[in-house]
Amino acid sequence: MKITRLTTWRLPPRWMFLKIETDEGIVGWGEPVIEGRARSVEAAVDELSEYLIGKDPARINDLWQLMYRGGFYRGGPILMSAIAGIDQALWDIKGKALGVPVYQLLGGLVRDRIKAYSWVGGDRPAEVIAGINKLRAIGFDTFKLNGCEEMGIIDNARKVDAAVNTVAEIREAFGKDIEFGLDFHGRVSAPMAKVLIKELEPYRPLFIEEPVLAEQAEYYPRLAAQTHLPIAAGERMYSRFDFKRVLDAGGLAILQPDLSHAGGISECFKIAGMAEAYDVALAPHCPLGPIALAACLHLDFVSRNAVFQEQSMGIHYNQGAELLDYVINKDDFSMNDGYFNPPNKPGLGVEINEELVIERSKNAPDWRNPVWRFPDGSVAEW
Numbered sequence: 001m002k003i004t005r006l007t008t009w010r011l012p013p014r015w016m017f018l019k020i021e022t023d024e025g026i027v028g029w030g031e032p033v034i035e036g037r038a039r040s041v042e043a044a045v046d047e048l049s050e051y052l053i054g055k056d057p058a059r060i061n062d063l064w065q066l067m068y069r070g071g072f073y074r075g076g077p078i079l080m081s082a083i084a085g086i087d088q089a090l091w092d093i094k095g096k097a098l099g100v101p102v103y104q105l106l107g108g109l110v111r112d113r114i115k116a117y118s119w120v121g122g123d124r125p126a127e128v129i130a131g132i133n134k135l136r137a138i139g140f141d142t143f144k145l146n147g148c149e150e151m152g153i154i155d156n157a158r159k160v161d162a163a164v165n166t167v168a169e170i171r172e173a174f175g176k177d178i179e180f181g182l183d184f185h186g187r188v189s190a191p192m193a194k195v196l197i198k199e200l201e202p203y204r205p206l207f208i209e210e211p212v213l214a215e216q217a218e219y220y221p222r223l224a225a226q227t228h229l230p231i232a233a234g235e236r237m238y239s240r241f242d243f244k245r246v247l248d249a250g251g252l253a254i255l256q257p258d259l260s261h262a263g264g265i266s267e268c269f270k271i272a273g274m275a276e277a278y279d280v281a282l283a284p285h286c287p288l289g290p291i292a293l294a295a296c297l298h299l300d301f302v303s304r305n306a307v308f309q310e311q312s313m314g315i316h317y318n319q320g321a322e323l324l325d326y327v328i329n330k331d332d333f334s335m336n337d338g339y340f341n342p343p344n345k346p347g348l349g350v351e352i353n354e355e356l357v358i359e360r361s362k363n364a365p366d367w368r369n370p371v372w373r374f375p376d377g378s379v380a381e382w
């Protein structure tokens with residue numbers, strides 16, 4: 001079999017789908033994208049296609065190494081997201097050619113279902129509580145919300161109290177009937193993370209995500225030493241070589257590689273094994289679309305240390321399209337009691353409505369995240 005063509009479509013809400021065609025008619029789908037830099041990743045996929053056209057798609061390991069090492073420069077969000085989407089599509093082709101779901105090619109099921117969690121948008125306590133109630137009604141009992149709004153490098157007690165108050169009101173409203181992670185979203189400096197985490201301890205959130213930015217990873221062990229709360233990070237790390245440093249340094253209880261940013265299934269499968277060796281849990285990051293989610297699920301179903309799976313149904317970013325809008329076999333992604341079942345169809349198990357993809361790509365938004373500024377005019381982390 002030979003790869004004949006790679007085609008990308010940027011799509012609402014902020015996704016990009018890749019189709020890889022072969023001379024035997026088998027097609028693979030992937031989701032290479034960096035939210036807000038879709039056109040850069042699209043250009044990277046086009047450049048990498050020079051290594052792929054005419055090659056055997058079954059040789060995923062060799063093609064991965066060629067894309068990663070062949071261009072001298074490597075790593076980072078753009079190149080690793082392009083490689084990630086291509087890798088997903090190659091695994092899709094391999095599974096379809098052999099007539100088995102990708103998880104079978106990675107050793108088979110390690111569990112029968114995987115718990116899902118859902119984002120709850122909004123920053124006012126009342127909005128968050130209303131959002132949780134809506135999602136509980138469809139079976140979720142585990143959530144993630146922003147831990148705070150923008151936070152100055154050294155900020156005041158009122159800002160800290162506002163963040164803590166939202167959490168206090170959630171616990172007040174739901175007690176321990178629900179669990180929630182708090183995503184600091186990299187908005188918080190190391191000094192303020194110490195203060196915020198201390199004040200949040202009594203409310204026992206399930207985890208604190210990106211308490212500081214990945215480029216401040218040396219603070220993860222220091223923050224972990226001061227708190228009992230599990231610390232999670234990984235969406236802005238892009239390869240085994242990024243993750244090996246944080247695993248060696250310690251401090252992270254949960255790794256959150258994104259299968260559309262960290263080199264795809266091949267790379268994240270290795271990262272999952274590295275994490276298990278350090279007794280670190282795996283919770284793949286996935287605020288994106290259905291192909292990215294399917295790739296995560298295949299990894300969840302072969303990784304004993306996978307604990308819960310992010311998915312974007314109802315996420316505040318999905319303006320203009322919802323998680324399963326482009327999927328024909330929607331039922332395969334329905335949840336029971338807040339759990340996903342294994343994707344059992346050959347390949348990734350996602351049947352894409354290509355006609356709709358082509359149609360909706362005609363007016364794809366060029367999504368950008370908001371740029372926040374402090375009252376003094378300086379740029380704040382979003």
Ligand SMILES: O=C(O)[C@H](O)[C@@H](O)[C@@H](O)[C@H](O)CO
Nearest residue numbers: 035183185235285286287369
């Ligand atoms: O945990 C999450 O889902 C992420 O922090 C998410 O909010 C961001 O990755 C967002 O997609 C960036 O545009």
Ligand SMILES: [Mg+2]
Nearest residue numbers: 183185209235
């Ligand atoms: Mg996050």
